[in-house]
Amino acid sequence: MKTALVTGAYRGLGFEVARQLSERGFRVILTARRADAGIAAAAKLKNASFLEIDITDSGSVARAASQVTELDVLINNAAIIAEGDSDILHIAPELVAQTILTNTLGALRVTQAFLPLLLKSQAGRIVNVSSGGGQLSEPGTWAPAYCISKTALNAITCQFAAALKDKRIAVNSVCPGWCRTEMGGQAAPRSVEEGAAGIVWLAADAPQDKTALFWRDREIFPW
Numbered sequence: 001m002k003t004a005l006v007t008g009a010y011r012g013l014g015f016e017v018a019r020q021l022s023e024r025g026f027r028v029i030l031t032a033r034r035a036d037a038g039i040a041a042a043a044k045l046k047n048a049s050f051l052e053i054d055i056t057d058s059g060s061v062a063r064a065a066s067q068v069t070e071l072d073v074l075i076n077n078a079a080i081i082a083e084g085d086s087d088i089l090h091i092a093p094e095l096v097a098q099t100i101l102t103n104t105l106g107a108l109r110v111t112q113a114f115l116p117l118l119l120k121s122q123a124g125r126i127v128n129v130s131s132g133g134g135q136l137s138e139p140g141t142w143a144p145a146y147c148i149s150k151t152a153l154n155a156i157t158c159q160f161a162a163a164l165k166d167k168r169i170a171v172n173s174v175c176p177g178w179c180r181t182e183m184g185g186q187a188a189p190r191s192v193e194e195g196a197a198g199i200v201w202l203a204a205d206a207p208q209d210k211t212a213l214f215w216r217d218r219e220i221f222p223w
């Protein structure tokens, strides 16, 4: 049985990814920074346990990593869009830094902490949940701090993929599309089930030799 860990997973896409993987027979480690919500969410799933992780807190991440003995798939899902993230012409650089601290450096910190376990897997996978907003080829103007943080997350994907090329670990970014979650809002065209499907495919079904790529709907998506 393979083990997958999902960050920020008590609600939204993270929970749906955890749910779909548990239905697929994975042992799931559902993580969240809110223990009460995380425990309640994990209790709804088969073969799931809860671990408290605040991805911005090195102590929290290290404590969690010390409690895990096996890991095949890491899904860096947790992210924020900060209040006031609306206009690159006037945005406070501190707001950009705060967003990068969570969305980019949080994923970096969690990946480093769990890498020793992934290296013991026969076919490790790191899935970074990114966004079309992070594309350099087609930049938009909404939520610039968030988009910059996802561009940088994509760079982290490429860095880890290069560093782990000979270690049987696939490292990819994926965009779930615009989905109805607290972050996406209720006007979004996609359900969480639809958004999570591409993430789950990358976590469970994509060919192991596909690495250093950006995906959407099981197809390669331009950086």
Ligand SMILES: NC(=O)c1ccc[n+]([C@@H]2O[C@H](COP(=O)([O-])OP(=O)(O)OC[C@H]3O[C@@H](n4cnc5c(N)ncnc54)[C@H](OP(=O)(O)O)[C@@H]3O)[C@@H](O)[C@H]2O)c1
Pocket: 007, 008, 009, 010, 011, 012, 013, 014, 032, 033, 034, 053, 054, 055, 056, 076, 077, 078, 079, 080, 102, 106, 129, 130, 131, 132, 175, 176, 177, 178, 179, 180, 181, 182, 183, 184, 185, 188
């Ligand atoms: N929804 C969309 O349309 C869409 C589109 C493209 C990409 N995405 C990406 O998909 C992923 C999931 O988004 P979502 O739509 O499901 O958003 P969501 O419902 O807002 O969920 C985000 C999750 O991240 C958690 N989180 C934030 N900061 C954290 C921290 N420091 N430590 C641990 N957990 C933290 C949140 O928990 P708290 O309640 O504790 O903050 C929440 O559980 C994100 O990476 C997002 O960028 C979403």
